[in-house]
Amino acid sequence: MFWESVLIALEGLRANKLRSALTMLGIIIGVGAVIAMVSIGLGVQQRVQSSIASLGSNLLIVMPGSNSPSGGVRLAAGSNITLTRRDAQAISREIAGINYAAPAVSRTFQVIYGNQNWNTSVQGTTPEFLPIRDFAVAAGTFFSSSDDATRNRVAVLGQTVASNLFGNVSPLGKTIRIGQAPFRVIGILASKGQSSMGHDQDDMIIIPLATAQDRLLGITYVNSISIQVENEKIIDQVQENVTSLLRTRHRLAPNVENDFTVRNLTALMATMQETTGTITLFLGAVAAISLLVGGIGIMNIMLVSVTERTREIGIRKALGATFNNILTQFIVEATVISVTGGCIGILLGIAGARVVSLIAGWSTVISSLAILGAFGVSVIIGLFFGIYPARQAALLDPIDALRYE
Known part of the structure; x- marks a missing residue:
């Protein structure tokens, strides 16, 4: 009876196509919208995660300036002068669980080569920058500790800077001017792409920290200290230890606010995952409303079908069809x-996600869980x-059904 009911249902669909x-x-x-919306939400979530991960794994960033001062005008993090290179050396030396610590300074300069010029961020840092920020050298070499100690005027270019200043010509060994100071190009970084905030991570030049401080900027402080922790299990403890050490080094009284900020990118990633996950769930829930509307439409049409087929139901009951037989047929x-609408909706949802990805340039992730969930619902x-x-x-009473006109 079950398969006979399926065949009758399919025949009814063919007979009343519209x-x-x-x-x-x-x-x-409903099914297509759920799949498409969840795919877009998961794509955004994946992009945010990969962008934050591209900054470095198990990363702490120390910035000068407090997040929550007790009064007065607060300076933006990174704009104060409370951090020094010795702070970074003390963190690396005295705190357990740290792989690398790299102090850095940065400022925007006009960079000139021949008749070409480009405005970009120039960062002075130490060789530990590469493993901390997960950068790689695509051509040439990175500067060494001896280059930093002797304040050599050497530079490593990001891909964006190299292409804008040199085009298809190799910049290795060439001399560029950063501001008014000449620098010899010794390397090119591998491309990293855009960050989660849309910043081009390849649009920068890296030079030795001491060179940047003494020969380019004329300063003794640093703008940030990047710290790579051994693993994420101890990152919170390391963050507390860094805070305690810097408070001691800066001679801050117990009732005085920190004059620095320690940012935990692992915690930031967890927050962003939670936020994007909530957005994805919201998009899916909104799209699922149309599934409810579709269900109401099915009930409406089935009630009409019952009315149209009253005599058929009466004949079937007169020939011996039971309550369960009729119930099974209509269910x-x-x-x-x-099920047919769900299958078509799955194809429509996948196609919609692909079209959005191609036209809008958004990354989408087709989730098998979303497909199964939408189809199951x-x-x-x-x-x-x-x-x-x-x-x-x-x-229906068979006698009344047979009399129905």
Whole structure:
């Protein structure tokens, strides 16, 4: 009887193609919208995660300036002069669980080569910058500790700077001017792309820290200290230890606010994951409303079908069809409609996600869990909204049904 009911349901869909299509439309749109919206949300989540991860793994960043001063005008983090290179050396020397610590200074300069010029960020740092920020050298070499100690005027270019100043010509060994100071190019960094905030990570020049402080900027402080922790399990403890050490070094009284800020990028990533996950869930929930509307449409059409087929139901009962036979037939018909609409919706959702990715340039992630979830919900909705019309049909009195015109 089950397979016979399935065949009857399919025959009914073929006999009333337009009505069947309109009935399935709500389910098709609902399933497709859920899959497309969840795919877009997961794509955003993946992009944010990869962008934060590109900054470095298990990373702490110390910036001068307090996040929450007790009063007065607060300076933006990084704009104060409370951190020095010795602070970074003390952190690396005295705190356990740290792989590397790299102090850095940065400022925007006009960089000139021949008749070409480019405004970019020039960062002075130490050789530990490469492993901390997960950069690689694509050509040439990175500067060494001896270059830093002797204040050599050497520079490593990001891909964006290299292409804008030199085009297809290799910049290795060439001399550029940063401001008014000449620097010899010794290396080119591998491309990193954009960060989560849309910043081009390849648009920069790296030079030795001592060279930047003494020969370019004329300062003794640093703008930040990047710290790579051995593993994420101890990152919170290391953050507390760094805070305690810097408070001691800066001779801050217990009731005085920190004159620095320690940012935990692992915690930032967790927060961003939670935020983007909530957005993805919200998008999916909004799209799922159309599934509910589609279920109401199925119930409506099935009630109409019961009315149209009253005499058929009476004949079947007169020939011996039981309550369960009639109930099963109409529940199967409602389920077939929802399953067919769900399958079409899956194809539509995947296609929609691909189109959005191609046209808008957004990254999308097709989730098998979202596909199974949306399809499962469409089947459940078909069953749920098909029960009432099926029960109405099964409860019809055969005599009254046969007399129905």
